[in-house]
Amino acid sequence: MNPHRRSPLVLVTAFFVYFFLYAPIIALVVYSFNASRANVKFEGFIPSFSERVVTEGSLVKSSPCGPFHWYCDLAKNREVIEAAKNTLTIAFTATTIATIIGTMAALALQRYDFKLKPFSQLSLYIPIVIPEIVMGIGILTLFSQVFGWMNNAFSLSGDSRWTMGLGTVIVSHIAFMVPFVTLVVQARLQGFDKSYEEAAMDLGANEWITFRRVTLPMILPGVLSGALLAFTLSLDDFVITFFTNGPGSTTLPIYVYGLLRRIITPQVNALSTVWILVVLAAVLLLQIVQGRESKQHS
Amino acid sequence: MTSEFAVEMRDVVKRFITPEGNEMAAVDHVTMKIRNGEFFSMLGSSGCGKTTSLRMIAGFEWPTEGEVYIEGKAMGHTPPFQRKVNTVFQSYALFQHLTIYQNVAFGLEMENAKEDEIKKRVGRALDMVQLTGMDRRKPKQLSGGQQQRVALARALVKTPDVLLLDEPLGALDLKLRKEMQLELKALQQQLGITFIYVTHDQEEALTMSDRIAVMSKGKVQQMGTPVEVYERPANKFVADFIGESNFLEGKIKSLTRKEASVFIPGLNAEVTGMPISEGLAKGEEVVVSIRPEKVRLVEKGALKMNMFRGKVTNTVYIGADTHIYTEVHGVKLKVLEQNRISRLDPKSFYTVGQDVSLLLMPENTLVLKKD
Structure with a gap:
């Protein structure tokens, strides 16, 4: 018997794994073309193009965008655009700052010995293991306390008052991202021989040039993976954002949650589809960049 | 040259704290005077303090007591990038993300040399170690022996007063190692640079060195020419360790x-x-x-x-x-x-x-x- 023959069990397992991974996504995409406004059952694609939107009960009969009706609908939705802008602003800002802090922390933990080092290392896991909702409430309590004191102490009122908003969301995102970045970069640093840095210094590079020309390029794949992980976590985050956002800082997950409480139209599916495409594109881009780099290195 | 001695270690002590919290002297009151143009070896088994001594000359470690002098100047806490010595590392430590050319050029860029001068000197250095034409490859595309030569070229292109070599041939197979021993010796004589060579291989030390310091437990057991340490070992340790x-x-x-x-x-x-x-x-x-x-x-x-x-x-x-x-x-x-x-x-x-x-x-x- 051929020892390499696949057991039917492998095929069955594979089928279920892929089914549960991808079937919901496929359904989601298909439903974004649903003619039914109620979006409970798939009622077929929107059949035709027309000058105006024609509806019949809860069914859309024709639309200027044809089957892409809900995408056009989405593009006209100012709230969605605003939420997308917020989401990206938060993700980019928080990722940049968290990547810098996280990388610095990883380097410090690798090269220095200090008294509280075991505690520092352990404390990295705390934001990862504690329930997000606990962290969210914690951050909310902290912000409202501190803001209360500040507003009182400086007797601020009206627009100059410290309130929840983009700033608080960004800070709280940084807080939960840093440990992820640090752990990913630490994993990369494990195999990093300090003699590379010594060699650079030996050849006349000071500490900063050594970091910029040698250390950073060598650990860059780790830093990028850490940043990407942090970025996707930020795009996705609902719980912490829910507790720390305020007027003008609604993100896409928060917006979708709000929609769901009112009415679910295929617009939500259209939004999710666009979202998936964006994230997919980002991941592919990173893969290409990393692939090119590792090819250069080997 | 301002001093008769290229490198001098005066009563140098280096203590480390072990993970158990004890103090340990890796280098224990070592005094060495290494002459200009000399091929000097530090020989001993692992943990004898030879690599720590070399690292103190390079500036990667600072002595707990005593002083290291390079060209007659006390080094104190001078960082490595301000010392006119260069190191060939045991692991070669070639920058994997840079090409061979960029690796060798790195040290010259740090001196703010002009581009055409860098080009000329890198070319000459690669010719010297017989790696002509390899300049666009990445380190991983070279064999162990070739990587070793790149490490050598990268250090020598800086025309240091002293070249420090930390078991540079350790990773090569026996035959290549023997070839490189003779090549290194020839190169040293041709360039007239002081070589300080750390090895645990007595044959290597005897083959290449003008003088050898036999080290054990952080102390210099004997310093002398290969003939002296072999024929007139100072104590039982040296007689046993060499030959x-x-x-x-x-x-x-x-x-x-x-x-x-x-x-x-x-x-x-x-x-x-x-x-x-x-x-x-x-x-x-x-x-x-x-x-x-x-x-x-x-x-x-x-x-x-x-x-x-x-x-x-x-x-x-x-x-x-x-x-x-x-x-x-x-x-x-x-x-x-x-x-x-x-x-x-x-x-x-x-x-x-x-x-x-x-x-x-x-x-x-x-x-x-x-x-």
């Missing part, structure tokens, strides 16, 4: 200004007429040391002075030489004979159980203090 030695324990029976006679209880006899070193006293417990290749085997004939009857217990043929293990009154002595004639004929060979006489020529024996 092989037979050691016979005994007591000084008589002592003149030049010679000593030692009674060896194991042989129940006296070895006489041996040259002595300083600081020995009559009645002192000592060790008589003789190299296996310096013991003479005599098959027949009357016993003379310093000649003892023994038996062959084993022979090992290893191509160029034969090791003959003998026993004299229960004392084991190893003898090494060169196979100057073919050993194919078993009659030309010693057989196990054969009676032999061993001659310890006094001028080839040493009287060493007991450790």
Whole structure:
């Protein structure tokens, strides 16, 4: 018997794994073309193009965008655009700052010995293991306390008052991202021989040039993976954002949650589809960049 | 050149805290004066302090006590990038993300050299180590020996006063290592740069060095030319570490200004007429040391002075030489004979159980203090 023959069990397992991974996504995409406004059952694609939107009960009969009706609908939705802008602003800002802090922390933990080092290392896991909702409430309590004191102490009122908003969301995102970045970069640093840095210094590079020309390029794949992980976590985050956002800082997950409480139209599916495409594109881009780099290195 | 000595270590101590919290002296009051243009080796087994000493010269570590001088200047806490020494690392430490050209050019860019000058000097350095045309490859695309040459070129392109080499040939196979030993020596003589070479391989140190510092437990046991450390080891450690030695324990029976006679209880006899070193006293417990290749085997004939009857217990043929293990009154002595004639004929060979006489020529024996 051929020892390499696949057991039917492998095929069955594979089928279920892929089914549960991808079937919901496929359904989601298909439903974004649903003619039914109620979006409970798939009622077929929107059949035709027309000058105006024609509806019949809860069914859309024709639309200027044809089957892409809900995408056009989405593009006209100012709230969605605003939420997308917020989401990206938060993700980019928080990722940049968290990547810098996280990388610095990883380097410090690798090269220095200090008294509280075991505690520092352990404390990295705390934001990862504690329930997000606990962290969210914690951050909310902290912000409202501190803001209360500040507003009182400086007797601020009206627009100059410290309130929840983009700033608080960004800070709280940084807080939960840093440990992820640090752990990913630490994993990369494990195999990093300090003699590379010594060699650079030996050849006349000071500490900063050594970091910029040698250390950073060598650990860059780790830093990028850490940043990407942090970025996707930020795009996705609902719980912490829910507790720390305020007027003008609604993100896409928060917006979708709000929609769901009112009415679910295929617009939500259209939004999710666009979202998936964006994230997919980002991941592919990173893969290409990393692939090119590792090819250069080997 | 401002100083006679390229590098000087004056009473240098380096202490580390072990993970258990104890203090340990990796380098323990080491004083070395390394002359300009010298090929100087630090030889010892791992943990003897040789690499730590080299790292203190490079500036990667700072002495706990004492001072390192380069070209007569006290180094203090001068960082590595301000010292006119360059290092070839054991792991080569080539920058994996840069090409060979960029690796070699790195040090010159740090000096803000002009681009056309960098190009010229990198080209020359790569020619010197016979890597012409490899400049656009990445380190991983080269063999171990080639990477080693890149590391060498990268350090030498800076035209340092002193080149530090930390077991640079350790990762190469034996044949390539032997070739590189001769090449390195030739390169050093051609450039006239001081080389400080760290190795645990005694043969390597003997092959290349002008002088060797034999180190153990953070201390310099002996400093001298290859001939000196081999022929006149300062103590039992050096005699044992470099090459092989037979050691016979005994007591000084008589002592003149030049010679000593030692009674060896194991042989129940006296070895006489041996040259002595300083600081020995009559009645002192000592060790008589003789190299296996310096013991003479005599098959027949009357016993003379310093000649003892023994038996062959084993022979090992290893191509160029034969090791003959003998026993004299229960004392084991190893003898090494060169196979100057073919050993194919078993009659030309010693057989196990054969009676032999061993001659310890006094001028080839040493009287060493007991450790």
